[in-house]
Amino acid sequence: METTPDEILLLIFEAVSGPALLPWPDAPYDHHRACAPFVLASVCRHWRSIAQSTPALWTYFAFSDVTSEQEGQFNRLHILVSLVKHTPIDVLFGCEDWSLFQHQLSVGTRILEQLACLVGQWRSAQFDMPDLPPSVQGPFNNILPRQSPYLEQLSVTSNGATLCLPQASHLLRLHVHCDDLDLPDPFLCLPKLCILSYFTVGDSSDYLCSSYSQHLVELYIQEDANQGFQLVELPRLATLVLDDAKFLAHIRAPHVRTLGLNANSLTMSILDATAHYTGVQHLIFWNEIREETLHFVGCFCALATLSFTVPDPVKKTFGPYGHPYTIEPGFLTEFNSWHPPVCPSLDRLLFGPGPGSLPYKELLAFVHDRRQFLEAENCRNRERLSKRLTVLLECDIGPEIPASVRTKLRELQPNMLMKMTLGFDGRLKPLLRITSSSRLEM
Incomplete structure (x- = not known):
């Protein structure tokens, strides 16, 4: 390595230091990325x-737990x-329980004040601060109402902050979970915003309109x-996730997939x-x-995938963290009994992960009956010969x-493919993939 040209070393350093942007909005603390530049140096x-x-090596300003060290x-x-x-930076600031460290809040406040001085360089920022104490609210509330020309991603989760959005004309992604959401006129001037996630609608309905x-x-x-929420039209919207389905009556989005x-x-x-x-x-x-x-499932004739889980971008707001799902007995049985079939x-x-219960007997019957239906469809339409039913059982329920x-699933069809796969990050539990097909899928 002593004879390696500096240009090559620089490329190696940049590759080792990690990605330019954090995953959003639920980005975990990246210990490797935080330590990499110090190890190299x-x-x-x-x-x-x-x-x-090389300023690009030192752009990860991550403080996952300001109460330790x-x-x-x-x-x-x-x-x-x-x-x-002056290089754009990625910010992550989090503290799970401020109440345990009331005597050590000064350092956390000083870190926030220093980050506020760099707000003009933020490229992505994520703040996870539940139960924000009053002594820290002031410094935090003063951070955001500033110019942030490079900011593309912003995620704020706090029960004690009054969020006032920064002036960020290049903001692409915004996730908000705050008790008090102050949305002044600059909020309406986010011309490039393409992903919006929030807990409280409030004045943000003005933005949607x-x-x-x-x-x-x-x-x-x-x-x-x-009832006060106005009818809004979102012609480019492709993904819509609602905790209250009644919003469907207030949103017109013909291209949602x-x-x-x-x-x-x-x-x-x-x-x-x-x-x-x-x-x-x-x-x-x-x-x-x-x-x-099932009455709602049957309304979507073009449906190709049905999930009982939660989409990744909103793990903090929906799904297994606060709302595990339960497939009640009778749902899958009724699914197969409809004629004509639901969602051909x-x-x-x-x-996905987090089920309260899963009726395995009904699942077995569903796989069997649905496979027969698809095979009949294949006979009528040769162009759909590769049509198959795939069942994915992910994460927490896999080992159970x-x-x-499993034996019965193999009996249903000899060429059924069953695989146990570990998650790419090493933290997910095994995944069982069950494929009913007219041919063995490799």
């Missing part, structure tokens, strides 16, 4: 010289500030619909609203999935699948 003087002269974190912040110069919302591609709302709904919020009164979402191909449910839920294009079922169920 500690190898030898030559490497230290190159590392210190506080002085060390503050010293690290000083080093990052001195070496990053403005011309700027026409660029939205993904929208996630966790709040009860109210992925629709997520809290099954507990479904009522017969909103069936008519589904007529505006005939192009939905992926339907997601969480909470209690009953036989009555359906070829994929996804059972009874051996008798």
Whole structure:
């Protein structure tokens, strides 16, 4: 390595230091990315010289728990500030329980104040601060109402902050979970915003009714619909996730392809609203999935994938963290009993993590009957010969699948493919993939 040209070393350093942007909005603390520049700089003087002269290595300003090793974190912040110069930075600031460390809040406040001085360099920022104490609210509330020309991603989760959005004309993604949401006029001037996720609608309905919302591609709302919410048209929206399905009656989005709904919020009164979402191909449910839920499933004739889980972008707001799902007995049985069949294009079922219960006997019958239906369809239409039913059982429930169920699935069709796969990050539990097909799929 001593003879390696500096240009090659620089490329190696940048590759080792990690991605340019954090996953959003639920980005975990990346210990590897936080340590990488310091490890590289500690190898030898030559490497230290190159590392210190490369601002792009020092852009990860992540403080996952400001209550631990506080002085060390503050010293690290000083080093990052001195070496990053004017390069755009990625910010992650989190504290799970401030109440346990009331006597150590000064360091956390100092870190926030220092980050506020760098707000003009933010490229992405994520703040996870539940139960924010009053002594820290002031410094935090003063951070955001500033110019932030490079900011593309912003996620704020706090029960004690009054959020006032920064002036960020290039903001692409916004996730908000705050008790008090102050949305002044600059909020209406987010011409590039394409992904919006928030807990409280409030004044943000003004944004959705403005011309700027026409660029939205993904929208996630966790709040009860109210009569004061105006009808909005979102022509580019492709993904819509709602904790209250009554919002369907207030949103016109003809190009939505992925629709997520809290099954507990479904009522017969909103069936008519589904007529505006005939192009939905992926339907997601969480909470209690009953036989009555099937009336809504049947409204989406183009449906190809039915999921009982939660979409990744909103793990913090929906799904297994606060609302595990339950497939009640009778749902899958009723699914197969309808004639003509419900959702003839359906070829994929996804059972994600966090189920309260799963009726395996009904699942076995569903796989068997659906396979027969698809084979009959194949005989009538040779162009659909590759049509198959795929059932995915993910994460938490994988290891709990009874051996008798696996044996029965093999008996249903000898060439059924069953695989156990570990998640790419090493943290997911095994995944069981069950494919019913007229041919062995490799």
